[in-house]
Amino acid sequence: MKAVVTGGAGFIGSALVRHLLSEGVDSIVAFDNLNSGHAKNLDGLGDRVQLVEGDIRDYDAVVAAIAGADFVFHLAAIPSVPRSIKEPIPSHDVNINGSFNVFRAAQACGVKRVVYAASSSAYGDTEVLPKVETMQANPRSPYAAQKLMGEYYASVFSSCFGLETVSLRFFNVFGPRQDPGSAYSGVLSLFMKSLITGQAPTIFGDGGQSRDFTYVEDVAALVWKAARAEGVSGKVFNAGNGNRYTLNQTWELLQKITGVSLEAQYGPAREGDVRDSQADTTLAKLELGHDPKFTFEEGLRRTFDWYRQSLA
Numbered sequence: 001m002k003a004v005v006t007g008g009a010g011f012i013g014s015a016l017v018r019h020l021l022s023e024g025v026d027s028i029v030a031f032d033n034l035n036s037g038h039a040k041n042l043d044g045l046g047d048r049v050q051l052v053e054g055d056i057r058d059y060d061a062v063v064a065a066i067a068g069a070d071f072v073f074h075l076a077a078i079p080s081v082p083r084s085i086k087e088p089i090p091s092h093d094v095n096i097n098g099s100f101n102v103f104r105a106a107q108a109c110g111v112k113r114v115v116y117a118a119s120s121s122a123y124g125d126t127e128v129l130p131k132v133e134t135m136q137a138n139p140r141s142p143y144a145a146q147k148l149m150g151e152y153y154a155s156v157f158s159s160c161f162g163l164e165t166v167s168l169r170f171f172n173v174f175g176p177r178q179d180p181g182s183a184y185s186g187v188l189s190l191f192m193k194s195l196i197t198g199q200a201p202t203i204f205g206d207g208g209q210s211r212d213f214t215y216v217e218d219v220a221a222l223v224w225k226a227a228r229a230e231g232v233s234g235k236v237f238n239a240g241n242g243n244r245y246t247l248n249q250t251w252e253l254l255q256k257i258t259g260v261s262l263e264a265q266y267g268p269a270r271e272g273d274v275r276d277s278q279a280d281t282t283l284a285k286l287e288l289g290h291d292p293k294f295t296f297e298e299g300l301r302r303t304f305d306w307y308r309q310s311l312a
């Protein structure tokens, strides 16, 4: 069995590659342009994993990587809400045109199913929590709109072109290998770096905004389940933990877990920011067998251990 993971050298992609190895997938191609991914994320994984450097905007390169694959996991993207506001053109090009290429190539190559990494940002601000798949999407940023367009394409490729697809709306994934190296990095990777360097983190806004932080191994396990579930082609599912924590609570909890005491600084709220995010996980549990194993605290402990070893 062959699987292709676009964005396979990234933080979530490389965790998925590890999960697929543990599930016995024979051959895995990590297709990545190394823009935000790193070859070292795949170090030591052995000869069942091949890193192919390429860009999803290059259709021929995508076809060459996908040829002969049973499953495609499409995770490659330019992430970040604020980056998509500051530089909307590259994120549009990669997240929409690149995704279209991946679906088109997967169909041309006769792939069994594509699992697409959609985003919880598609919901925007909803009056009710948790957020359920049946709610009207209300994107508040280019990134959210782009990820939503990817879902629409996924379902249209299923209904019009006979390609099996499943979209999973990832909810603020965190864990080992999330890169804290950019101003656009995920907040928990930046919090981890603060704990290790002793430099105060900056919280944008009042810190009362909340997120359903989801541990990366739970997401990887769900992605693999989504590749095999019956009767789900063309559908969209939440990929979350089902809880939510404010940033203030999160920083408090991290200080308690690690024994580090550091006062956070506060800056202006971020444009395009969603206030609260929490997944209703009912549908994913029912139809995909979603079964998250990691509490937020356990995920934070594991993540901190990894950063302590790799950043120290």
Ligand code: UD1
Residues within 6 Å of the ligand: 079, 080, 081, 119, 120, 121, 122, 170, 171, 172, 173, 184, 185, 186, 187, 188, 190, 202, 203, 204, 205, 209, 211, 247, 270, 273, 274, 276, 277
């Ligand atoms: C959004 C999506 C998420 C997606 C991600 C991709 C939502 C609810 N979530 O994440 O599913 O995977 O885009 O990039 O839309 N913050 C700080 N200080 C910092 C950095 C961030 O306070 O140094 C705050 C942000 O303002 C935000 C929260 O932390 O309120 C989380 O930010 P971030 O980690 O960037 O993710 P989202 O934008 O929530």
